[in-house]
Amino acid sequence: MLVVYSILEILFVVICSPLIAGIQSRMEERLESKQGPSIFQPYYDLAKLFRKESLVPKVSSPLFRLGPYVVFMFYLFIAIIIPVITAFPLTYASSADFVGGGLLFGAAAAIKKMTAIDSRCNYAHLGTSRNASIGALSEPIMVLIFIMLGVLSDTNNPFVINNVLRSSAHWYLSLLHGFVVISFFIILIIETGQLPVESHSNGELGMIDQAMPMEYTGPELAMYKWASYTKTFLLLSVFLNVYILPFLVPMKPDAGILVILAYMAIHLVKLILLILVFALLNTTVSKFRLYKNFDFLSVAFALAFLASLAYYISKP
Amino acid sequence: MMEQAFQILGFLLIVLTILMQWESYVKGVIFLFSVSSFIVAAFLILLGLSRPGENYLLFILAALTITVRGLIIPIIMNRALRSLYKKPWRVREDRPLMGIGGSILISLLLILVGFFIYQNSLYEVLKIKSGAVPFALFMQASLLIISRKNAYIQMMGFLVMENAVVMLSGWVFSGLPFVVEAGGILDLLGLVVVSSLIIRVREEAIMQEGDHFEKELRG
Numbered sequence: 001m002l003v004v005y006s007i008l009e010i011l012f013v014v015i016c017s018p019l020i021a022g023i024q025s026r027m028e029e030r031l032e033s034k035q036g037p038s039i040f041q042p043y044y045d046l047a048k049l050f051r052k053e054s055l056v057p058k059v060s061s062p063l064f065r066l067g068p069y070v071v072f073m074f075y076l077f078i079a080i081i082i083p084v085i086t087a088f089p090l091t092y093a094s095s096a097d098f099v100g101g102g103l104l105f106g107a108a109a110a111i112k113k114m115t116a117i118d119s120r121c122n123y124a125h126l127g128t129s130r131n132a133s134i135g136a137l138s139e140p141i142m143v144l145i146f147i148m149l150g151v152l153s154d155t156n157n158p159f160v161i162n163n164v165l166r167s168s169a170h171w172y173l174s175l176l177h178g179f180v181v182i183s184f185f186i187i188l189i190i191e192t193g194q195l196p197v198e199s200h201s202n203g204e205l206g207m208i209d210q211a212m213p214m215e216y217t218g219p220e221l222a223m224y225k226w227a228s229y230t231k232t233f234l235l236l237s238v239f240l241n242v243y244i245l246p247f248l249v250p251m252k253p254d255a256g257i258l259v260i261l262a263y264m265a266i267h268l269v270k271l272i273l274l275i276l277v278f279a280l281l282n283t284t285v286s287k288f289r290l291y292k293n294f295d296f297l298s299v300a301f302a303l304a305f306l307a308s309l310a311y312y313i314s315k316p
Numbered sequence: 317m318m319e320q321a322f323q324i325l326g327f328l329l330i331v332l333t334i335l336m337q338w339e340s341y342v343k344g345v346i347f348l349f350s351v352s353s354f355i356v357a358a359f360l361i362l363l364g365l366s367r368p369g370e371n372y373l374l375f376i377l378a379a380l381t382i383t384v385r386g387l388i389i390p391i392i393m394n395r396a397l398r399s400l401y402k403k404p405w406r407v408r409e410d411r412p413l414m415g416i417g418g419s420i421l422i423s424l425l426l427i428l429v430g431f432f433i434y435q436n437s438l439y440e441v442l443k444i445k446s447g448a449v450p451f452a453l454f455m456q457a458s459l460l461i462i463s464r465k466n467a468y469i470q471m472m473g474f475l476v477m478e479n480a481v482v483m484l485s486g487w488v489f490s491g492l493p494f495v496v497e498a499g500g501i502l503d504l505l506g507l508v509v510v511s512s513l514i515i516r517v518r519e520e521a522i523m524q525e526g527d528h529f530e531k532e533l534r535g
Contacts, residue, residue, distance in 0.1 A: 175327055295338060298417035302334050305424050309431070310327060313445045314320070 002253065005260060006080045006090045012264055013079040017233035018042035018226065020271055027279035042229065049222035057215050059120045067115030068216070068223035074108040075230040082234065083241045085264050087162045087249035097156035098146045101238075102139075108231070109135060112212060119215035123204070127211025130290065134197075134208065137297045138190050141183065144304040148180050149242075151311055158242050166246040174314060179307035181243050186300035188239055190293070192232045194278050196285045197293050206287055233271075240270045318366045319446065325359045326449030329483075330427060333456040333476055337423050338416055340408045342468045346393050349472050353385035356479050363486050374486070381482065389475065389508050393468065396512040400519055409466045419463045426455035447487055453480035467515040471508070478504060 022039040029036025038044075056065060080092045082101055096104060113132060116124040150156050152171055153164040165172050190197050193209045202210055213224045241249055248266055250259050288296060332352045336345050357378040364374030397404035412419070430452035438447060457480060460473035 175323060179327075292416075295416040295420070298420040299334065299338055302420050302424055303331070306327060306330065306427075309427070310323070313323060313448070 002091045004257075005086060006092060008257075008260065008264075009085050009090065010076055010079050012085055013230060013233055013237075014076070014226075016268065017229035018046060020233055020236070020268075020275060021229045023272060024275040024279055027276060028282050031279055031283045042225075046222045046226060049217075049225070050219050052218040054218040054220055057119055057121070060118045060215075064115055064118045064215075065220055067111055067118075068220045068227060071108045071111050072223050072227040072230065074104055074111070075227055075234060078104050078234055079230070082238055083159050083162050083249060084234070084237045085249075085260055085267060086253075087159060087166075087241070087246070087251045088253050089157075089159050093159065098149065098158050098161070099143070099156055101158070102142055102146060105231070105235075106139060108227075116212040121215045123207075123211045123214045126204075127208055127214075130208045131212065134190060134293055134297070137294065138187055138300070141297065141301050141304050142187055144301070144308075145180050145184050145187070148176060148304065148307045148311065151308075152176060152180075158238070161242050162246045162249060163251065165242075166249075172246075175310035176307045176314070179303045179310060183300045183303035183307065184239060184243055186296065186303070188235055189278075189281070190297070190300075191235055192278075195282045196288045197296065199282075199287050206290060236271055236274055237267070240267070240274060245270055318362060319444070321362050322359065322444075322449075323446045325355050325362070326446050326483075328355050329453055329479070330449065330456065333453060333460070334420060334423055336460055336469075336472065336476070337419050337456070337463070340410070340412070340416070341405070342397060342407045342409075342466060343394065343405050345469050345472045346390050346397075349475055350386050350390040352476065352479060353381055353389075356482055357381040357386065359483060360486055377482075377486075384504060385475070385479070389504065392508055392512060393471075396516060397468065400516055407466075407468075409464050409469055411465065413463050413465060419459065422463075423456050423459050426459055427452040430455040442487070444487070447484075450480040450484035450487070453477075453483070467518065471511050471515070475504070475508075 019039065019042070022037070022042045025041070026036045026039045054065070077092075077095075078101055080090055081096050082093075109131075113128045116128045146156065149161050152174075153161045155161070165177065171177055189195075193200070198208050198210075199206060200210065201207065209228070213221060216224050248263060250263050329352055332348050332355070336348050339345050339348060360374050360378035360381060364371035364378065367374070394404070397407055401407050414422070431448040434448035434451045439445070454477055457473045457476035460476065461470045464470055464473070
């Protein structure tokens with residue numbers, strides 16, 4: 001049965017990730033009193049791109065075409081090792097712990113950067129450089145956050161962390177948890193490219209992620225975009241199920257498929273609430289200048305650091 | 317339970333001081349100081365609840381803190397800004413002595429130093445781990461004063477230092493006469509008024525000097 005749940009989880013992530021992106025852009029437009037695109041627009045865009053022909057720069061290597069598929073595969077693998085629709089480990093969950101999951105995200109990001117460099121496009125290089133300099137500082141903060149969650153639960157297993165947080169009011173309401181949640185939220189803003197860090201425009205002065213797939217077209221661009229939607233979906237799910245709202249996720253393997261299907265609907269509601277927060281941010285906050293992002297990162301680091309201090313002080 | 321509440325308030329103050337370090341607009345720093353004063357008042361109220369013998373004095377001190385530090389001082393500072401600048405909301409630290417990110421990291425280091433000092437001095441007597449918070453705040457406020465050139469922000473740094481002293485005195489030297497504690501809080505009012513005047517005179521002189529050079533350059 002666990003294999004069935006694993007397949008269900010992958011399908012849920014892959015199918016619903018463009019929907020979440022569509023709902024967010026619709027929300028943002030509605031908040032600005034505009035009509036906005038359909039919530040299914042990302043599906044239409046993907047379908048259109050899959051029908052188009054691929055254009056590959058003459059100077060690029062085979063990595064350029066392979067990259068988006070490999071990145072997408074990485075995210076599919078992450079989908080079955082983190083708690084998305086169940087709070088009990090599925091068949092392949094033991095393949096990697098929290099740090100392993102972080103490394104897989106890192107590996108996918110590295111491949112994206114390599115393909116961007118391989119495109120030999122100046123804009124892609126510019127985006128890669130910016131992405132790498134921000135990533136070099138955000139990844140250690142993420143590791144510090146994981147370590148603090150490890151301290152809290154005596155493990156690096158996201159499923160155990162979920163169980164500890166939902167069953168212990170002491171830890172859930174602790175300062176350590178509060179700091180870790182805020183710090184991860186800042187990292188989430190950076191990793192998913194929301195304002196005030198990144199606006200979804202192709203303005204040369206501020207673009208980071210938008211610049212990287214500049215040379216992609218057709219099915220490769222579709223895979224690249226789909227992988228980005230999946231990454232956002234997975235990070236938001238981790239934030240919801242492990243950090244801030246670990247409740248209601250089915251805890252027992254014998255819960256039955258109906259319970260899991262019901263939770264999938266609840267998870268979508270949770271995600272919509274979270275992207276509402278992002279939509280509010282994206283419509284009310286203005287973008288930082290590029291170098292100001294590092295100050296923002298230093299605040300995230302400060303909060304993760306304070307989490308360790310709070311743990312030390314609250315220790316009996 | 318009370319200890320946990322103290323920890324939360326203490327860490328909130330530390331976070332607010334980090335935010336002051338991040339904030340470059342003077343009005344933002346004034347607002348953050350006002351919020352931190354309210355938190356100090358909440359701390360005094362909690363302290364009063366945990367010490368039934370002297371609670372009413374601590375409640376009066378809390379009320380004084382809210383009135384003077386939370387309301388009157390920020391109002392005076394905002395008025396001083398309004399009288400000096402046409403667009404007070406745009407007054408900011410445009411050239412800090414060190415980068416914001418770097419100063420936040422140094423601030424974290426200073427928090428550690430504060431904890432180290434407390435751990436090796438008063439902790440032996442008090443046996444309260446979160447008693448290190450005022451020390452950390454004191455160090456952070458010193459950095460705020462050192463790292464900024466804007467006189468208003470430097471004054472805010474001094475007032476944060478004062479907040480740390482109020483916290484520490486409430487915690488450690490609880491038997492001080494009320495007149496001394498209340499006098500300390502009220503003294504600040506005079507200090508802020510006099511400082512605002514001095515800053516105003518200084519800033520006006522700088523502005524006139526700027527105009528003079530500008531005129532000279534224009535020929």
